[in-house]
Amino acid sequence: MRSGRSEVKRRWGGASKLLPLLLLFPAVSFVLVLYLYPLFSSVIRSFTLGAQSPTFANYLKAWALYKKDILFTVEVALLGTFLSIVLGLALACYARISRSRAARFVNSLSRLTIFLPYVIVGQMMRSFLAPHGFLNVILANMKVIDLNSPIQFFNIRGLLLGFLWKEVPFVSFIVLSSLQVVDERYLEAARSVGAKTRHIVLSILIPMIKPAIIVGGVLTFCTIVSTFTLPYMLVTESPTMVTVDIAHRVTYFRDYGVANALGVFLYLLAAPMAIYYLRRMVGEEIYGY
Amino acid sequence: MPQVKLFDVTKRYGKVTAVDRLSLIIEDQEMVTFLGPSGCGKTTTLRCIAGFVVPDAGHIFIGDQDVTNIPPERRDIGFVFQNFALWPHMTVYQNLAFGLRLRKLPKREIKERVHDALALVRMTGLEDRFPRQLSGGQQQRVALARALVLRPRVLLLDEPLSNLDAKLREEMRFEIRELQRQLQITAVYVTHDQAEALVLSDRIVVLNHGRIEQIGTPQEIYQRPASQFVASFIGLxxxxxxxxxxxxxxxxxxxxxxxxxxxxxxxxxxxxxxxxxxxxxxxxxxxxxxxxxxxxxxxxxxxxxxxxxxxxxxxxxxxxxxxxxxxxxxxxxxxxxxxxxxxxxxxxxxxxxxxxxx
Structure with a gap:
């Protein structure tokens, strides 16, 4: 009997060691082929210029041509992320604390924007923010502006409005999911010691859902940095965002070297966020700190 | 410390009447326990006193002040929750100091009062711990200290021992009673545990279907129950x-x-x-x-x-x-x-x- 068991163990022992690797193979190969290979390929090509290799020529050229756009991208990403977090958090806290029908309605309505593609948002924003578009007409009717010299929105203003229109509900969605699971007793305990709503939000709710805020911020930052459609449709003057420059270099000049250098810059911009997110979130979720 | 007075307090949830025209006077420095089975309205009544629930009818007074429509943050109460509700991102010290900081007390006074409150519940030395680093009993003491550090007019306790093991529960009963006597504070305690009610209370209010079945001292309730429900609920x-x-x-x-x-x-x-x-x-x-x-x-x-x-x-x-x-x-x-x-x-x-x- 004993020898029979050991025989089975011997025969199946090798298979049981191989099985996890076999199960992992599709996912790992997917990541290797579709993510890591293009990443390394573009990084290598960014250091290649004809026969010269390796070289910083692409980076020097990218910096010389697109310095303003690079700084503009950083500015839009930081400002857009910050405003998305502040407004998304405010919307989520309102929905969590108020629990009124109005709050629920506003919250549900805002969710619709999450499911709209950026190209639709861009088109809507173009009509809404045009020199004689809806917003300028309303402001003119309110005598805030003269329609003969309307506010120009096809620059950082319009771009930020477009990003906020899409990203605020997204941040609110992520944050509210966490807020919903905060036990009501924590809030009541705060109220019992004299906390008003603003104290509850700032001292209890926000610290308790900090991981969700970080997730929302990281994802929003990465989305803004990598979105092409919105800056392409909404920014008609210089500077614009790096993604538009990449498309421009490839479409009109077939200059993959500079395009890849700009791409590496975007990776570098998003990488610290991703690393921070992975280190902190994975640690907290698995080990509870 | 003031009296707590309830006059015809009623609270309905849809068609269910959780508290039905409940009237009661809790005397100064008295410890009253609301006792009854699940759904009898004891916690709802306590939450009405705290201000977390606004009654549909009736009035609640703390001292001479009608607090019926006053929010909890302005009632000057201390509340101990069943699950302790210690804020997990704050240390023990920060949990206790939070309410004092909201009152804009000087730092030195905050430190002294937190120290005194922790000494009262025998938790000195654990100021820098987070709630997750404390045992259930220790968390319970911190929750109690957090409620007491503000020197509230009324102390409200919602089944604070139900999450503890039997031995600790028995110890804590006496400690809570001793603290209440020592601080001479008016206290309302909610439990479904008859032994807890008998040990802790000056008077017990037995509730059923949102109404008072009987009010009396533990001896009165045990020896002269007014109804079969009270007799069956208290003791064998x-x-x-x-x-x-x-x-x-x-x-x-x-x-x-x-x-x-x-x-x-x-x-x-x-x-x-x-x-x-x-x-x-x-x-x-x-x-x-x-x-x-x-x-x-x-x-x-x-x-x-x-x-x-x-x-x-x-x-x-x-x-x-x-x-x-x-x-x-x-x-x-x-x-x-x-x-x-x-x-x-x-x-x-x-x-x-x-x-x-x-």
Missing amino acids: CSFMEAHVVESSAERVLMRTEDGLVIETMSKGLSLGQAVTLALRPEFIDVSWTKPENSQNVFQAQLVRFAYLGENLDCWLKVGKWDVRVHLPASRVQKLDQQLWVRLNPEKIIVIPTEGVLL
Whole structure:
């Protein structure tokens, strides 16, 4: 009997060691082929210029041509992320604390924007923010502006409005999911010691859902940095965002070297966020700190 | 410390009336316990006092102030929650200091008061720990300290011991009672644990279906329950339905429907009146041979028992009635054993029921 068991163990022992690797193979190969290979390929090509290799020529050229756009991208990403977090958090806290029908309605309505593609948002924003578009007409009717010299929105203003229109509900969605699971007793305990709503939000709710805020911020930052459609449709003057420059270099000049250098810059911009997110979130979720 | 007064407080959730025209005065420095089964309205009433729930009708006063529509943050109460509700991102010190900081007290005073409150609950030295680094008992003490550090007008406790193990629960009962006496604070305590209520309270308010069944000291509630519900909820009790067949200055005789004639000492009952006789196990004498004095003595049969350690919890059949008694484990030999029970006339609780049998 004993020898029979050991025989089975011997025969199946090798298979049981191989099985996890076999199960992992599709996912790992997917990541290797579709993510890591293009990443390394573009990084290598960014250091290649004809026969010269390796070289910083692409980076020097990218910096010389697109310095303003690079700084503009950083500015839009930081400002857009910050405003998305502040407004998304405010919307989520309102929905969590108020629990009124109005709050629920506003919250549900805002969710619709999450499911709209950026190209639709861009088109809507173009009509809404045009020199004689809806917003300028309303402001003119309110005598805030003269329609003969309307506010120009096809620059950082319009771009930020477009990003906020899409990203605020997204941040609110992520944050509210966490807020919903905060036990009501924590809030009541705060109220019992004299906390008003603003104290509850700032001292209890926000610290308790900090991981969700970080997730929302990281994802929003990465989305803004990598979105092409919105800056392409909404920014008609210089500077614009790096993604538009990449498309421009490839479409009109077939200059993959500079395009890849700009791409590496975007990776570098998003990488610290991703690393921070992975280190902190994975640690907290698995080990509870 | 002030009185807490409730006048006709009513709270409905849809068609369910959680609290039904409840009126009560809790005296200064008194510890009152709301006791009752789940859904009886005890926690809702407590939350009305705290301000977490606004009653649909009625008024609540703390001292002379009508607080019915005042939000909890302006009521000056201390609240201890069932799950402690310590903020997990704050240390013990920060948990206690939070309310003091909101009151904009000087840093030195905050430090002193936090230190004093922690000393009161014997938690000095654990200021820098986070709640997750504390045991259940320690968290409970911190929750208590957090409620007390503000020196509230009223202390409200919502089943604060129910998440602790039995041994710790027993210890903490005495500690909470001692603290309440020491601080001379008006306190309202909610529990469904009768032992907790008996140990902790100056008075117990027994609630059922949102209404007060009885208010009284622990002794009154235990010895003279006003209804079968109260008798069954507090302590162990067996019941017999009977009616009065003789009522004189010397004695009152009751007859059960299966013909047992039982003498009691209750007064003010009329002939034919229907009553419920409530029998506490400790007031039933059990013997293995027929006693010489046959007053209130009945034959019984052991039908079931459960092991409690030193004693057995025994179910006896007396006539058609189930009567529970506690007997020494060494004396019980087998099921269906024939025994004799004597019901002490002075200790039989007689609860008049509606209707008169003529």
